[in-house]
Amino acid sequence: MKQLKAIFILSxxxxxxxxxxAAIEVYQFDDAEKTARFKKLTAELRxxxxxxxxxxxxxxxxARDLRAKxxxxxxxxxxxxxxxxxxxxxxxxxxxxxxxxxxxxxLLWFGPFLLLAIALFIVFLIVRTRSKRIINIELNxxxxxxxxxxxxxxxxx
Amino acid sequence: xIPEIGEFSLILAFCFSxxxxxxxxxxxxxxxxxxxxYGQSMARAQFFFVMVSFICLGYAxxxxxxxxxxxxxHSNSQLPAQYKLxxxxxxxxxSLLLWALILTGWTLAVSIFSKDLPLDMLARxxxxxxxxxxxxxxxxxxxSSPFERYLPRFPxxxxxxxxxxxxxxxxxxxxxxxxxxxxxxxxxxxxxxALLSGRLDAAWARWARPWTNVAWAFLxxxxxxxxxxxxxxxxxxxxxxxxxxxxxxxxxxxxxxxxVHSLAATExxxxxxxxxxxxxxxxxxxSLLGTFLVRSGVLTSVHAFASDPERGLFILIFLxxxxxxxxxxxxxxxxxxxxxxxxxxxxxxxxxLINNVFLTVxxxxxxxxxxxxxxxxxxxxxxxxxxxPYFNAVFVPIMSLMAIGLGISVTVRxxxxxxDRIIKAIWKPALASxxxxxxxxxxxxxxFDFSVFLGIAISLWILLTxxxxxxxxxxxxxxxxxxxxxxxxxxxxxxxxxxGVAVVAIGITLVSVYSEERDIRMVAGDKATxxxxxxxxxxxxxxxxxxxxxxxxxxxxxxxxxxxxTLNPEKRHYSVKNNMMTEADIDQGFFRDLFVAMGxxxxxxxxxxRIHYKPFVRWLWYGGTLMALGGLVTVADKRYRRxxxxxxxxxxxxx
Amino acid sequence: xxxxxxxxxxVLFIVLGAFLWKxxxxxxxxxxxxxxxxxxPEFQVSALRDANKVLTTADFIGHPLLINVWATWCxxxxxEHEQLxxxxxxxxxxxxxxxxxDDRNAALAWxxxxxxxxxxxxxxxKGMLGLDLGVYGAPETYxxxxxxxxxxxxxxxxxxxxxxxxxVMLANGxxxxxx
Numbered sequence: 001m002k003q004l005k006a007i008f009i010l011s012x013x014x015x016x017x018x019x020x021x022a023a024i025e026v027y028q029f030d031d032a033e034k035t036a037r038f039k040k041l042t043a044e045l046r047x048x049x050x051x052x053x054x055x056x057x058x059x060x061x062x063a064r065d066l067r068a069k070x071x072x073x074x075x076x077x078x079x080x081x082x083x084x085x086x087x088x089x090x091x092x093x094x095x096x097x098x099x100x101x102x103x104x105x106x107l108l109w110f111g112p113f114l115l116l117a118i119a120l121f122i123v124f125l126i127v128r129t130r131s132k133r134i135i136n137i138e139l140n141x142x143x144x145x146x147x148x149x150x151x152x153x154x155x156x157x
Numbered sequence: 158x159i160p161e162i163g164e165f166s167l168i169l170a171f172c173f174s175x176x177x178x179x180x181x182x183x184x185x186x187x188x189x190x191x192x193x194x195y196g197q198s199m200a201r202a203q204f205f206f207v208m209v210s211f212i213c214l215g216y217a218x219x220x221x222x223x224x225x226x227x228x229x230x231h232s233n234s235q236l237p238a239q240y241k242l243x244x245x246x247x248x249x250x251x252s253l254l255l256w257a258l259i260l261t262g263w264t265l266a267v268s269i270f271s272k273d274l275p276l277d278m279l280a281r282x283x284x285x286x287x288x289x290x291x292x293x294x295x296x297x298x299x300x301s302s303p304f305e306r307y308l309p310r311f312p313x314x315x316x317x318x319x320x321x322x323x324x325x326x327x328x329x330x331x332x333x334x335x336x337x338x339x340x341x342x343x344x345x346x347x348x349x350x351a352l353l354s355g356r357l358d359a360a361w362a363r364w365a366r367p368w369t370n371v372a373w374a375f376l377x378x379x380x381x382x383x384x385x386x387x388x389x390x391x392x393x394x395x396x397x398x399x400x401x402x403x404x405x406x407x408x409x410x411x412x413x414x415x416x417v418h419s420l421a422a423t424e425x426x427x428x429x430x431x432x433x434x435x436x437x438x439x440x441x442x443x444s445l446l447g448t449f450l451v452r453s454g455v456l457t458s459v460h461a462f463a464s465d466p467e468r469g470l471f472i473l474i475f476l477x478x479x480x481x482x483x484x485x486x487x488x489x490x491x492x493x494x495x496x497x498x499x500x501x502x503x504x505x506x507x508x509x510l511i512n513n514v515f516l517t518v519x520x521x522x523x524x525x526x527x528x529x530x531x532x533x534x535x536x537x538x539x540x541x542x543x544x545x546p547y548f549n550a551v552f553v554p555i556m557s558l559m560a561i562g563l564g565i566s567v568t569v570r571x572x573x574x575x576x577d578r579i580i581k582a583i584w585k586p587a588l589a590s591x592x593x594x595x596x597x598x599x600x601x602x603x604x605f606d607f608s609v610f611l612g613i614a615i616s617l618w619i620l621l622t623x624x625x626x627x628x629x630x631x632x633x634x635x636x637x638x639x640x641x642x643x644x645x646x647x648x649x650x651x652x653x654x655x656x657g658v659a660v661v662a663i664g665i666t667l668v669s670v671y672s673e674e675r676d677i678r679m680v681a682g683d684k685a686t687x688x689x690x691x692x693x694x695x696x697x698x699x700x701x702x703x704x705x706x707x708x709x710x711x712x713x714x715x716x717x718x719x720x721x722x723t724l725n726p727e728k729r730h731y732s733v734k735n736n737m738m739t740e741a742d743i744d745q746g747f748f749r750d751l752f753v754a755m756g757x758x759x760x761x762x763x764x765x766x767r768i769h770y771k772p773f774v775r776w777l778w779y780g781g782t783l784m785a786l787g788g789l790v791t792v793a794d795k796r797y798r799r800x801x802x803x804x805x806x807x808x809x810x811x812x
Numbered sequence: 813x814x815x816x817x818x819x820x821x822x823v824l825f826i827v828l829g830a831f832l833w834k835x836x837x838x839x840x841x842x843x844x845x846x847x848x849x850x851x852x853p854e855f856q857v858s859a860l861r862d863a864n865k866v867l868t869t870a871d872f873i874g875h876p877l878l879i880n881v882w883a884t885w886c887x888x889x890x891x892e893h894e895q896l897x898x899x900x901x902x903x904x905x906x907x908x909x910x911x912x913x914d915d916r917n918a919a920l921a922w923x924x925x926x927x928x929x930x931x932x933x934x935x936x937x938k939g940m941l942g943l944d945l946g947v948y949g950a951p952e953t954y955x956x957x958x959x960x961x962x963x964x965x966x967x968x969x970x971x972x973x974x975x976x977x978x979x980v981m982l983a984n985g986x987x988x989x990x991x
Contacts, residue, residue, distance in 0.1 A: 024756025092846035099545025455835035
């Protein structure tokens with residue numbers, strides 16, 4: 001799931017940004033590792049001007065500039081952290097598609113797992129009561145039959 | 158004149174939706190059968206007038222009536238005929254009219270196919286659907302009429318439809334998607350009707366099930382089509398971006414999936430009654446919330462509609478009434494008494510409960526991630542972005558856990574299943590899928606890869622467990638054909654849908670890990686090798702399309718010595734809006750796609766060419782289609798048509 | 813199950829609705845500068861009118877000023893030019909131009925033709941100063957205090973309204989300026 005970078009037109013769009021066509025440029029790096037990092041970073045940095053595009057896909061002027069800058073920084077052997085710092089110093093956390101874990105984003109990152117834990121605990125409680133309760137199964141089938149009879153009558157009417 | 162008829166017709170439809178909301182409901186209160194019966198004719202009238210309105214808009218498009226502002230903004234005299242018609246839903250106003258048409262269409266369908274329903278129940282259901290239409294038709298009339306004129310002077314020609322929308326995708330994707338979104342209004346209406354009547358037995362679940370399954374299937378198909386469309390049309394070669402507008406469709410689908418399962422438990426075993434009601438409310442609420450997110454401009458999206466705070470406010474008020482009202486009704490009317498049904502830890506009930514937890518948590522995760530930038534901003538925390546890296550990191554683990562549960566669930570029966578029986582059923586497929594999953598990345602790829610292992614093992618696990626389950630059905634059967642006929646459509650539908658999950662998982666895994674992508678500078682005669690295929694660039698020629706001019710490249714693809722394909726990607730220029738468009742060309746295959754798109758012309762007659770190798774990408778859409786098919790097949794189940802119901806025994810209850 | 817628990821979904825929805833309502837009045841595309849309350853980035857770039865003259869941040873210090881990012885290829889810049897001329901005429905605050913990714917001759921011709929509201933212009937040919945400043949599209953206008961600290965950024969056309977807002981900020985100091 002590394003390169004999920006598509007877009008899909010779920011609803012219809014009247015006003016696409018005028019530059020919605022794919023940005024295809026040629027960047028050469030001397031080694032494969034840098035090519036891969038370029039791909040990853042351009043996919044995870046958000047174009048500040050665009051509606052909601054990363055700088056890899058966007059054809060906006062600023063996205064081109066940022067790609068060019070990124071290439072320069074990679075060729076100059078800057079680390080990913082340096083590059084991310086460079087970008088956020090200028091454009092803020094807005095450019096990070098992967099939000100940093102801070103007090104502000106704590107709920108975002110851990111909320112889902114917390115919710116999952118709570119929900120599973122509730123399931124645990126429910127099933128515990130349900131599996132403990134001893135009732136006459138015989139009666140239960142009878143009730144089921146009554147229900148079915150009721151349904152039949154309703155649907156027949 | 159025709160546009161005015163359209164507008165007038167919409168006003169009439171609005172009047173009928175008010176009557177529909179009031180008269181049958183009032184009939185149930187005063188116990189007047191005649192009034193209850195009126196619901197059916199009002200549903201008909203409501204549909205008829207929205208249809209007339211829709212046809213009027215279509216006529217305005219077909220005749221290039223650019224005095225109608227909406228037509229002038231979304232069409233052009235040069236636009237090919239089929240796109241003129243699909244342009245009806247190519248913008249905010251018209252797509253809302255399509256929404257209204259589908260909503261009244263579902264209402265009509267309920268009034269026709271639910272004759273077996275007790276009259277008071279049908280009256281309530283139709284009334285609730287009428288209330289929903291009031292909101293949407295009023296929205297159209299007050300803020301978004303597609304019939305407004307440019308008067309006194311109107312443009313000589315239209316501003317043209319966005320070139321990205323001039324495609325087959327626009328013809329099929331939105332209607333499918335809306336069928337799904339709006340379809341959940343039926344389950345919603347049943348739930349509200351059940352709450353209002355206080356008859357919260359399992360009966361409502363049985364009536365709501367086929368409708369929910371169909372709506373769910375349409376939504377699955379709509380999302381699948383959207384993914385496929387984006388893949389070939391946008392030139393990025395991707396298929397999911399976690400954009401707010403995509404998320405808006407995923408949330409109701411996830412909750413809808415939970416609903417499909419919990420309805421089964423409620424119908425068969427009379428359990429989780431309140432929860433199922435709540436899910437039915439949630440699924441439709443999320444459809445409505447999606448409408449708000451897409452049309453209000455509170456979030457930035459690549460494919461949002463032109464935003465307008467006034468429209469946003471209208472939908473928000475509508476949301477407050479509909480969702481707030483139904484949740485209040487829920488809190489007040491849901492009875493405290495629990496059903497008497499008993500089930501053990503190892504029962505299908507428990508697994509459905511866990512499935513519901515996962516699906517709901519997944520939907521909430523998408524909601525949280527989509528709205529988080531808004532929450533932070535509203536609290537004065539500045540602008541942040543939440544994108545694909547977040548969703549993948551949080552979504553994938555939860556999704557994987559759920560998929561493991563899916564494999565176990567098919568071996569588990571209602572009420573109770575002996576542990577040794579489960580273990581006996583699953584140990585072989587578990588072992589096999591882990592082994593094959595571990596070996597697969599060595600054979601297909603170049604070395605071990607954990608995500609490939611996980612994805613393949615999980616997909617195989619699902620496929621093997623459901624196949625073995627299916628085969629086990631024939632163990633004591635006298636004849637295969639008799640047994641094939643004996644198995645219910647619900648059962649086949651379930652099998653298809655679950656297989657679809659596995660197929661999608663294979664697609665996601667392999668295309669994510671083994672895709673290759675290169676952007677290369679090429680002049681005529683240059684060759685490049687990607688993933689073992691040789692691509693030879695033969696050059697570019699100018700071509701003239703219906704309403705565009707294009708540079709068309711020619712690329713010959715060879716697999717060793719043999720030419721396997723000639724691809725013609727285009728770089729189009731649509732003159733009316735002065736838009737550039739990348740039209741990729743794809744050599745499709747069952748196991749891989751070769752995707753070629755053209756970028757900018759570079760110095761010295763060279764072009765930037767993007768070449769993608771996308772293994773198993775089509776499996777995403779095969780899987781999605783299987784799921785949708787599964788949902789549709791269940792409706793053919795005789796149970797829903799036969800007036801005499803089959804007694805629900807343990808053995809007969811599959812879905 | 814306590815009856816009140818059934819109201820949880822409703823309560824959650826009300827909270828959500830409140831946020832959505834707040835969201836209607838927030839523009840998700842308005843991006844505040846990351847450099848608010850930080851010094852203008854160091855640079856050494858030539859002047860538009862004199863390619864040999866090198867400008868630095870030293871040219872900014874001493875009094876509050878506006879830095880206007882513009883270019884001849886930017887239609888909105890033409891739209892706001894009238895307003896800039898009016899501000900220059902008021903003479904309450906100097907405007908410094910940052911000619912962004914432009915052609916020198918075209919830019920000079922533009923000033924010749926439309927009038928020159930700028931005290932001087934920085935010629936950022938490749939847009940590298942713009943990048944350091946976090947510019948994402950012309951026009952943008954920055955408000956700097958006497959120490960050369962960025963206090964506010966406006967993205968988009970300067971209208972009379974925006975200018976009135978700037979004047980309030982200039983008069984009141986730098987308390988409420990961060991959006």
